[in-house]
Amino acid sequence: MFSGTHRRIVCMWFPRLASDRVLRRDPSEAPFVIAARAGSTELIHCLNTAAERAGLHRGMRMADARSFCPDLISRPADPRRDARFQRSLRRWAERFCPWVGVEDTDGLVLDITGSAHLWGGEAAMLTDMRTRLERAHLSVRLAAASTRGAAWALAHFGGIEEALFALPVAALRLAPETVTALQRLGLGSIGELATSPRAPLARRFGPDLLLRLDQALGAQPEPVTPEVEPPQFSVRLSLPEPIGLEADVMAATERLLSSLCAKLAAQEMGARQLCLTLRRVDQASQQVELRLAAPMREPARILPLFQRGVSEVDAGFGIDQIRLEATQVEHSPVQQMGNQANRPEQLADLITRIGTRIGLENIQRFLPADSHIPERSFLIAPAAFSEPQSGFHAARPRPIRLFTPEPILAAGPTPPERFRWRRMDLTTERATGPERIAPEWWLPDEAWRRGLRDYWKIDTCEGRRLWLFYTPQNPGWFVQGEFA
Template sequence: MFAGTHRRIVSIWFPRLASDRVLRARPVEGPFALSQRIGSSETIYCLNGAAERTGLHRGMRMADARSFCPNLISQPARPDQEARFLRLLRRWAERYCPWVGLEGADGLVLDITGAAHLFGGEAAMLADMQARLARAGVTAQLGLAASRGAAWAVAHFGGSAETLLSLPVAALRLPTDTVVALQRLGLRKIGDLAASPRAPLARRFGQDLLTRLDQCLGHAPEPVTPEAEPPQFATRMTLPEPIGLQADVQAALERLLTPLCQKLATQEMGARRLCLTLRRVDQASQQVELRLAAPMREPARILPLFARGLEDVDAGFGIDQMRLEAVQVERLAPPQSNALQSAAPGHAPPEQLADLITRIGTRIGLENVLRFLPAESHIPERAFLLAPAAFSTPQSGFTAPRPRPLRLFAPEPLAAQGAEPPQSFRWRGMRLTLGRATGPERIAPEWWIEDENWRRGLRDYWRVETREGRRLWMFYTPQDPGWFVQGEFA
């Protein structure tokens, strides 16, 4: 019945991949489910066996699920973490054969042709897979057949390759609407479909239906394509003689940086975090980590930034091996050099600013080097945000209907009366006299945000120039009369 029976394909389906990942780290006794929000409703994304036995199922609304099962424990789903977990399982499955690929978002496919005898035969290999996954707390259903489509059908719908024709047509990996249409025509099993004339099926459902049927029966090829391993950005050096001087370590580091940066350039990547491992002759190891403010791949720029970390290295009786790895990388397009991209007069080039932020960050931490970013608010103290400069990009969106002071501080009360700026007042121990006032600019509080500082309500702001040379930003609160100083112009 099958063509090319020399091939042996194993399909592994993880029906509870998401919930198994969470429960392996934090086991839960009783019903458990992961939820996801679709539109305005929260539904079940994945659940364990205990939850299924209470009548819950995927796609069920969480509100209904909690009414059926009051003791249900839930948490939000993390599809990105499930994808990472599946990739880890793919690497684990390479212990059985080198040809391992992903099968959708919750499965693996292995081409074990010629490899089963290494584990005592196909039955022993499948038993070993099932036992190891069970010990790891991962639910799995396995299928073995001569084609990829048949193995998938057996893993998802049970049975064996010999009973393939008795499986439902849904085992052909068809869209739901196609399955429903076939069932309405009385074609409920793969055998029914295989015995039907092909021309009418192709005219009504298209060639994809027949392709899936042929792939399942082994009449059409469907290769197993292993996922390419991500590039490793690391270089290693074994020294003929132990070294201990910082200058020697820097010279060796420079030799490691050159090939590493060449690898990064080939992949159009830049390093954001580098880790230098120094192994001493007594087998002890030390690590020097460098976090960069921007992706880099120029050895001449990176090497001086390691200087501070190398000062704290204890070489002991000498260092005989060094390893440099780009632990975190980001996409970095090749630079385009033309006159239009040169820095504006009076401004440092972006790479010099990134190097400066890195140097300061190695001393106080990159998270503590901050920059101002604009925020959507007409309230003066809410019109900006503070963000780490290394993990944000500068923006030029600071706009205001009127000029704003360079220095902004908490409102400081003045002893003054009336809605017009006072002719004479005392502020911070200084007696000041009004020279010129511009205003008022009325600013209302944002009613949707509770703010204790704006409990007085409206504010009428004035730009006040004093005869003594101070240029202040003052406001008056009409509903609760009072004068305050909140800023000073340069």
């Protein structure tokens, strides 16, 4: 029935991966579900056993679930954290064999060929897997078979390997619409499908159906491909004698930076965050963290930025080990050197130097926004985490200073000849305008719900150049800005 019986594949299926991940951190015996949004509808994505006993199931609408179970506890789905948790389980499973791959979004596949004897046999290995996972409060279903497809089928649908033909066709990892079409043809089990003429099946369902069948029966190979671990950008230096002088620590840091930057350059990556760990002879450690305004991998640019943090380190009786790690990296392709007089990295170096003192988030830049409302025509974003943009344009000049509108005493729709503002008596010399701006009705801005504004540029005899506006629907004059 099967070929290649020397291979042994184990499938780990975690039917409650998402809910188990949350409940391990915040245990609860009450009905619990993970809710995911599909369009405008919220559906159950994963649930615990208590929720199943209450009559809930995957794909059920959350509104119906709450009517069935008023004490239901729910959390929103987080696919990124689920994927990260699945990858951590994959790394854990490497204790059993080196060939471990990810299966769908809730499973693992292990090629244990030649490894089972290290655990006292296949049965003992599976028992150890199940015991450890249950101890970690994870629901798991395990199965071992000669092929990957058979192991998946047995883990998801139960049974023994010799009775694979009795399992439903859904055990072949087929699309739901394919399973429904096969059942309508009277092909409900793998055995019925395997004994049917292949040519009509291939014409109707394409090659994928027969490929899945052959993979489960061992007629087509399906290797287990382990994921490639991402490169670790860290270097360490153990010192034969403890050091404590700032110059010595900086010299060791320079040596580590050269090795680390070479690794970054080989992968075309740049560091955005670095952590320098200094271990003292008393086993206490101190860290110097450095956040960069742009991806960097040039030792000469990075080394001076560590000076301030290293100078504050208490070396105690000496430092005997130094570790440098790039805790956050970004893709930074190799670029051709251009005009040295206009290098963008000079601005990044300046932002980084200032950011080490006041925080990168506190160095901000203005970005254009698509709005004709003066207060909404720009955005403020951290300079280290945004790119400069052009596009600041308006039909008429805008003042360099904007402030909350300040009322002045004036009457009529034309600019006043004389007015008092901020305890100053001002005389209008020239008035340019009006520029009528209508409110954006779709935005909940109380200040602009009063209606239209007619803006005027006022040059005063006293030298002030102000931006005034008049509200015709509720007559009044206001000063909102000042030109240079």
